[in-house]
Amino acid sequence: MKKKMLQFVDLDQETPLKRSTVKRKGDFNEIYDQFITEKAKEQSSRCSQCGVPFCQIHCPLSNNIPDWLKLTAEGRLKEAYEISQSTNNMPEVCGRICPQDRLCEGNCVIEQSGHGTVTIGSVEKYINDTAWEKGWVKPVKVQKELKQSIGIIGAGPAGMACAEELRKSGYQVTIYDRYDRPGGLLIYGIPNFKLEKFVVERRTKLLKQSGIKFVQNFEVGKDKTLYELKSKHDAILIATGVYKAREINIPGNDLINIFPAMEFLTASNRKGLGDKVKLFDDGTLNAEGKDVVVIGGGDTAMDCVRTSVRQKAKSVKCLYRRDRENMPGSAREVGNAIEEGVEFIWLSSPKSFIGNKKVEAVEVNKMKLGEPDSSGRRRPEIEVGSEYKINADLVIKSLGFDPENLPKLFNAKELGISEWGTIKIDLKTMQTNLDGIFAAGDIVRGASLVVWAIRDGRDAAIQIEKYLQSKINKNKSEEAA
Numbered sequence: 001m002k003k004k005m006l007q008f009v010d011l012d013q014e015t016p017l018k019r020s021t022v023k024r025k026g027d028f029n030e031i032y033d034q035f036i037t038e039k040a041k042e043q044s045s046r047c048s049q050c051g052v053p054f055c056q057i058h059c060p061l062s063n064n065i066p067d068w069l070k071l072t073a074e075g076r077l078k079e080a081y082e083i084s085q086s087t088n089n090m091p092e093v094c095g096r097i098c099p100q101d102r103l104c105e106g107n108c109v110i111e112q113s114g115h116g117t118v119t120i121g122s123v124e125k126y127i128n129d130t131a132w133e134k135g136w137v138k139p140v141k142v143q144k145e146l147k148q149s150i151g152i153i154g155a156g157p158a159g160m161a162c163a164e165e166l167r168k169s170g171y172q173v174t175i176y177d178r179y180d181r182p183g184g185l186l187i188y189g190i191p192n193f194k195l196e197k198f199v200v201e202r203r204t205k206l207l208k209q210s211g212i213k214f215v216q217n218f219e220v221g222k223d224k225t226l227y228e229l230k231s232k233h234d235a236i237l238i239a240t241g242v243y244k245a246r247e248i249n250i251p252g253n254d255l256i257n258i259f260p261a262m263e264f265l266t267a268s269n270r271k272g273l274g275d276k277v278k279l280f281d282d283g284t285l286n287a288e289g290k291d292v293v294v295i296g297g298g299d300t301a302m303d304c305v306r307t308s309v310r311q312k313a314k315s316v317k318c319l320y321r322r323d324r325e326n327m328p329g330s331a332r333e334v335g336n337a338i339e340e341g342v343e344f345i346w347l348s349s350p351k352s353f354i355g356n357k358k359v360e361a362v363e364v365n366k367m368k369l370g371e372p373d374s375s376g377r378r379r380p381e382i383e384v385g386s387e388y389k390i391n392a393d394l395v396i397k398s399l400g401f402d403p404e405n406l407p408k409l410f411n412a413k414e415l416g417i418s419e420w421g422t423i424k425i426d427l428k429t430m431q432t433n434l435d436g437i438f439a440a441g442d443i444v445r446g447a448s449l450v451v452w453a454i455r456d457g458r459d460a461a462i463q464i465e466k467y468l469q470s471k472i473n474k475n476k477s478e479e480a481a
């Protein structure tokens with residue numbers, strides 16, 4: 001019988017085809033085509049089926065990657081799907097947007113031996129998109145309804161993963177979210193060309209069909225305090241993400257047409273969803289015909305430059321104070337941006353914004369790299385006397401996110417937070433310092449990744465269930481006494 005696996009010596013690595021840059025720039029659709037079945041089988045068969053799979057160890061969800069690769073290579077797709085979804089509430093999302101080069105694929109043994117990693121993310125996407133197409137993905141069927149209820153604040157990946165896991169056990173789950181649509185950053189942050197919205201919307205629909213209630217346009221702190229919400233439920237999960245944009249305090253910061261990244265991306269995503277967006281419709285937040293300068297070097301900055309390209313900006317420049325090797329964003333996304341015509345100005349930092357009411361130019365300092373800082377990355381230092389100007393009529397600031405002041409917003413000043421403003425939890429129980437109130441996702445970790453949010457949501461579900469069970473047991477023993 002022909003050997004099915006370990007084909008990496010004879011078979012070259014192939015990723016799904018990318019659409020041409022001309023086509024990509026003409027719409028907001030995802031840039032990769034789906035694998036065709038034979039390619040997915042072939043590429044899966046390159047896996048070396050390691051005894052100790054480093055890909056799995058470096059996947060935050062400990063996905064059983066070698067098993068689903070083997071099943072895919074054997075054409076047993078339904079079984080591959082069953083295994084894939086057993087550890088991941090949104091595998092088709094992770095397959096699309098995980099920075100695989102830093103996680104599973106970056107640790108693939110055949111990558112280390114110079115043969116090119118197994119294309120794990122693309123296979124994960126293929127398996128799960130096929131499952132959706134074939135109707136294998138089903139809502140949760142509750143065996144026994146339980147009375148206890150959990151209120152989840154935040155309909156992002158952490159909240160949704162926790163909700164699904166708790167519902168599987170039969171709990172009553174309600175998710176509250178301040179936006180009009182569920183999905184968190186999957187809907188209003190990440191652009192379509194990385195993650196098309198139907199992928200998120202069909203997940204949300206499935207959760208609704210599973211009996212999970214969604215209450216949209218409901219802001220905790222405004223519509224109810226944390227304690228008021230707690231009085232309605234047996235446990236609460238806070239999964240509100242981090243949304244406070246980091247500022248850049250330089251002269252000219254108050255000029256018109258300088259925006260934080262999320263304002264720009266949300267407007268673009270809303271337009272894609274068919275909404276009316278006043279600031280976009282009147283041209284303010286539309287990059288068309290403009291010289292756009294994006295400040296920052298993370299994934300959000302990459303999403304802003306690539307969105308600007310698709311909105312038909314006249315020019316798109318990305319200012320980053322370190323060099324390409326030291327960029328925090330995914331190397332894959334930087335490569336995509338370069339292919340699409342974005343100009344990167346490495347080792348440069350804005351000194352001031354220039355203009356009369358509206359921004360007209362950015363004054364830029366050239367930088368050099370000095371000694372490593374506490375993060376181990378070399379510290380950028382200004383090259384004295386190196387200033388120069390670049391034209392700009394739209395500036396987008398993408399310098400990262402901090403948590404909002406939740407104790408104040410939630411009217412719960414006792415809620416414990418860390419020195420960074422993230423919510424403090426007991427790492428074993430995932431409980432905050434307030435009884436029955438748990439927290440997960442970016443609001444605990446700081447700005448992170450979807451795959452970590454899902455992991456946290458799943459872990460929180462286990463801990464919330466333990467907490468609720470221990471309450472039942474306590475009540476029983478008190479009644480018996």
Ligand SMILES: Cc1cc2nc3c(=O)[nH]c(=O)nc-3n(C[C@H](O)[C@H](O)[C@H](O)COP(=O)(O)OP(=O)(O)OC[C@H]3O[C@@H](n4cnc5c(N)ncnc54)[C@H](O)[C@@H]3O)c2cc1C
Nearest residue numbers: 154156157158178184185220240241441442448449450453
């Ligand atoms: C532009 C951008 C691009 C990104 N790209 C990637 C990527 O390619 N790959 C990747 O893995 N990660 C990416 N990330 C990171 C990823 O999106 C986050 O790590 C992840 O969404 C965090 O999940 P979460 O559930 O903790 O929070 P979120 O997704 O932020 O969801 C939190 C939810 O809580 C709601 N909420 C907040 N406050 C309240 C309140 N007071 N009352 C009620 N509801 C509230 C919000 O409306 C939101 O819906 C990106 C992030 C951004 C900003």
Ligand code: SF4
Nearest residue numbers: 059094098103104121
């Ligand atoms: S969830 Fe992310 S890290 Fe894990 S296997 Fe999938 S793509 Fe890799």
